[in-house]
Amino acid sequence: FMMLTKQLIEVRNILKTVNQNCSALQLPSIVVIGSQSSGKSSVLEAIVGHEFLPKGNNMVTRRPIELTLVHTPNAEEEYGEFPEIGMKNITDFNHIQKTLSELNMSVSESECISTDPIELKIFSPNVPDLTLIDLPGYIQVINRKQPPILKRKIVELCDKYIVEPNIILAISSADVDLANSEALTHSRKVDPYGQRTIGVITKMDLVEPEKGVDLLINNEYPLELGYVGMVCKPPGKSGFSRQLSLTQKSDEYFRKNPIFHQPDVQVGLSSLKKRLTTILEENMGQNLYGIVDAVQTELEEVRYQYKVQYNDRHITAESYTADIMDTLKHQFKEFSNSFGKAEVREEIQNMLEEKIMDICKELYYNDSKVVAFPSLCLKDLIWKSKVDQSSALLTKSGIGRTTTQLVVDIVLDELREITSKEPFTYHESSCNKIIDFSSKLLKKKFHTTVDQVENTIKPLKFEVECTDLEWERGKERAISLVDRHIQESQKKLQEIRSQVGRRKLRTAIKYIRHQNQRKLHQFDDSLEGVEDETQILKKEISKPRQYNPILIEKAKEAMGLRKEIAVLKGRAAALRSRQCSSTSGKSCCPEAFLNVISQKLANSAVMFIQIELLNEFMFQFPREVDNKLYYDLSREEVNNFACENPTIRRHIELQKRKDALELVMDKLVYLVRRQNELIRRKELK
Numbered sequence: 001f002m003m004l005t006k007q008l009i010e011v012r013n014i015l016k017t018v019n020q021n022c023s024a025l026q027l028p029s030i031v032v033i034g035s036q037s038s039g040k041s042s043v044l045e046a047i048v049g050h051e052f053l054p055k056g057n058n059m060v061t062r063r064p065i066e067l068t069l070v071h072t073p074n075a076e077e078e079y080g081e082f083p084e085i086g087m088k089n090i091t092d093f094n095h096i097q098k099t100l101s102e103l104n105m106s107v108s109e110s111e112c113i114s115t116d117p118i119e120l121k122i123f124s125p126n127v128p129d130l131t132l133i134d135l136p137g138y139i140q141v142i143n144r145k146q147p148p149i150l151k152r153k154i155v156e157l158c159d160k161y162i163v164e165p166n167i168i169l170a171i172s173s174a175d176v177d178l179a180n181s182e183a184l185t186h187s188r189k190v191d192p193y194g195q196r197t198i199g200v201i202t203k204m205d206l207v208e209p210e211k212g213v214d215l216l217i218n219n220e221y222p223l224e225l226g227y228v229g230m231v232c233k234p235p236g237k238s239g240f241s242r243q244l245s246l247t248q249k250s251d252e253y254f255r256k257n258p259i260f261h262q263p264d265v266q267v268g269l270s271s272l273k274k275r276l277t278t279i280l281e282e283n284m285g286q287n288l289y290g291i292v293d294a295v296q297t298e299l300e301e302v303r304y305q306y307k308v309q310y311n312d313r314h315i316t317a318e319s320y321t322a323d324i325m326d327t328l329k330h331q332f333k334e335f336s337n338s339f340g341k342a343e344v345r346e347e348i349q350n351m352l353e354e355k356i357m358d359i360c361k362e363l364y365y366n367d368s369k370v371v372a373f374p375s376l377c378l379k380d381l382i383w384k385s386k387v388d389q390s391s392a393l394l395t396k397s398g399i400g401r402t403t404t405q406l407v408v409d410i411v412l413d414e415l416r417e418i419t420s421k422e423p424f425t426y427h428e429s430s431c432n433k434i435i436d437f438s439s440k441l442l443k444k445k446f447h448t449t450v451d452q453v454e455n456t457i458k459p460l461k462f463e464v465e466c467t468d469l470e471w472e473r474g475k476e477r478a479i480s481l482v483d484r485h486i487q488e489s490q491k492k493l494q495e496i497r498s499q500v501g502r503r504k505l506r507t508a509i510k511y512i513r514h515q516n517q518r519k520l521h522q523f524d525d526s527l528e529g530v531e532d533e534t535q536i537l538k539k540e541i542s543k544p545r546q547y548n549p550i551l552i553e554k555a556k557e558a559m560g561l562r563k564e565i566a567v568l569k570g571r572a573a574a575l576r577s578r579q580c581s582s583t584s585g586k587s588c589c590p591e592a593f594l595n596v597i598s599q600k601l602a603n604s605a606v607m608f609i610q611i612e613l614l615n616e617f618m619f620q621f622p623r624e625v626d627n628k629l630y631y632d633l634s635r636e637e638v639n640n641f642a643c644e645n646p647t648i649r650r651h652i653e654l655q656k657r658k659d660a661l662e663l664v665m666d667k668l669v670y671l672v673r674r675q676n677e678l679i680r681r682k683e684l685k
């Protein structure tokens with residue numbers, strides 16, 4: 001039978017990870033209950049043979065302790081482990097005690113009790129195979145520091161554990177009337193006949209031996225599984241510091257008095273150990289076939305789910321993570337293939353063209369003489385100086401920084417785009433990591449790139465030579481640039497028109513014109529020529545509510561756009577005229593000339609951005625992905641990463657359940673076979 005219990009305890013621990021709430025899948029363990037100071041800790045420590053439980057008055061047990069004792073017949077060392085926190089091979093029991101204290105104290109005083117159990121395994125040749133659950137002691141008197149709900153919380157916690165199929169170890173002190181024993185009161189509620197309750201009477205040394213025997217013989221509160229008497233701390237001795245003689249010490253008291261040597265009276269540590277193992281074995285044995293059935297049913301269900309939902313596809317956190325990395329690298333590769341020299345150049349040139357338009361607006365289009373331009377331009381020296389000024393504005397605008405920044409922004413935007421889609425959406429913090437290390441990689445190369453670009457464009461700041469072919473291309477681009485702006489402005493104007501309404505807009509514009517004129521005519525008395533309009537508008541002005549400030553704003557905007565379109569159309573015509581047909585017209589055709597410059601700037605910039613920044617980044621990125629998102633992570637982190645995706649989490653969980661149940665089933669099949677064999681052998685004898 002020994003073998004059976006050991007294996008079933010293992011099975012129980014595996015099942016616990018699989019299904020905490022399904023009672024059919026539970027194997028019994030021994031639950032220890034008793035009032036505070038009833039001697040509960042002393043009994044447990046006697047069984048283990050070591051002092052290892054936290055001591056003190058201030059509610060030292062705040063969480064259940066699930067204690068698995070593993071009998072290791074041939075081992076010399078005794079040691080403990082806390083599987084949950086990964087602490088193994090602790091041979092110093094003071095260390096176990098300290099750890100238990102800390103784990104208990106992690107529950108704050110205000111919470112007072114946590115239902116989350118501490119798992120502790122103890123391996124020793126001196127312990128039987130048992131699973132014991134130590135619970136906080138029932139309290140009778142609440143001291144001032146303890147919150148009043150504490151008492152109720154402890155009862156609730158114990159109630160949770162004393163359910164079937166668990167065995168109850170009910171501890172009562174011999175010097176307290178059994179009628180007042182909290183342990184018996186609570187166990188009787190769930191097990192009135194004591195079919196799964198063993199009584200332990202502690203501190204037998206504190207009552208007369210006759211009275212002690214009376215308690216054990218079990219007339220007052222009969223339990224089918226009976227009572228065992230214990231003396232754990234003989235008077236005058238403190239603690240169990242000398243562990244070797246532990247059993248002797250605790251049993252000495254009974255050995256000396258023949259009154260305890262009756263067949264019905266069970267006393268001492270060895271009796272208790274024997275009793276506990278027998279009862280647990282019997283119970284587990286009885287449960288064996290039931291549990292086999294339950295596991296079988298559960299396993300079939302899980303296998304079915306696994307087939308239907310995942311088509312029996314095996315997945316691991318590692319394989320999922322590797323897939324994600326591959327997807328990311330693949331998408332990045334696609335991007336880097338589509339973002340070559342030509343594309344980078346085009347992006348830079350587009351940006352520079354917008355700059356050209358800004359410069360032209362500032363230097364030319366706001367100049368009223370621009371209307372007479374270009375016929376005026378050839379004769380006027382001003383235009384010559386203007387073209388130098390505008391080219392300087394372009395070449396000295398910090399091209400190195402703006403172009404490099406532009407490319408950096410494009411790359412980062414692309415990465416944001418990639419990571420904003422499934423499956424990356426589940427992995428927010430990893431996506432942040434990607435952006436983060438990418439920014440860092442790009443930043444590292446940023447300044448050298450900026451400097452290199454600035455260095456190579458330096459000559460262009462002083463002189464720009466231009467071939468006919470370059471001029472032709474610059475002009476073409478300038479024309480389409482101006483045309484594009486015309487279209488954009490027209491579109492905006494159209495939008496305002498449809499927003500406000502043509503007529504309303506027209507009158508509002510007239511109104512503004514009139515206002516402007518009035519301002520002019522305040523210095524000029526002659527109002528002739530505009531009388532008509534004035535008459536109409538006077539009426540309008542008498543209804544000021546019609547002109548709300550938003551309408552006026554829109555009207556002003558429309559007027560601006562109209563003017564802009566007119567100027568741009570003039571420019572488009574000029575660029576198409578003969579005057580702009582060759583380099584000699586450069587001062588009359590600044591858009592074309594600036595475009596020639598921008599092409600040269602873009603060519604130089606793209607070269608260094610490509611070499612210094614992009615090539616390096618494209619090479620490093622996939623390596624960083626592997627390092628930062630995979631190799632640098634612990635197993636647990638990889639697991640957490642995969643489980644961020646709910647679909648994968650469910651998949652892995654179901655798979656784990658299936659694996660655990662299969663393992664359990666294997667063990668159970670083996671045990672059943674052994675059990676049957678044992679029975680057959682017994683029958684043969």
Ligand code: GDP
Pocket residue numbers: 034035036037038039040041042043137202203204205206230231232233234235
């Ligand atoms: P718990 O609060 O129920 O865990 O009780 P403890 O095991 O800490 O014991 C409470 C007190 O009773 C301690 O002071 C122990 O020394 C004492 N005690 C425990 N067992 C015995 C015993 O068999 N005989 C005597 N005289 N005192 C005991």
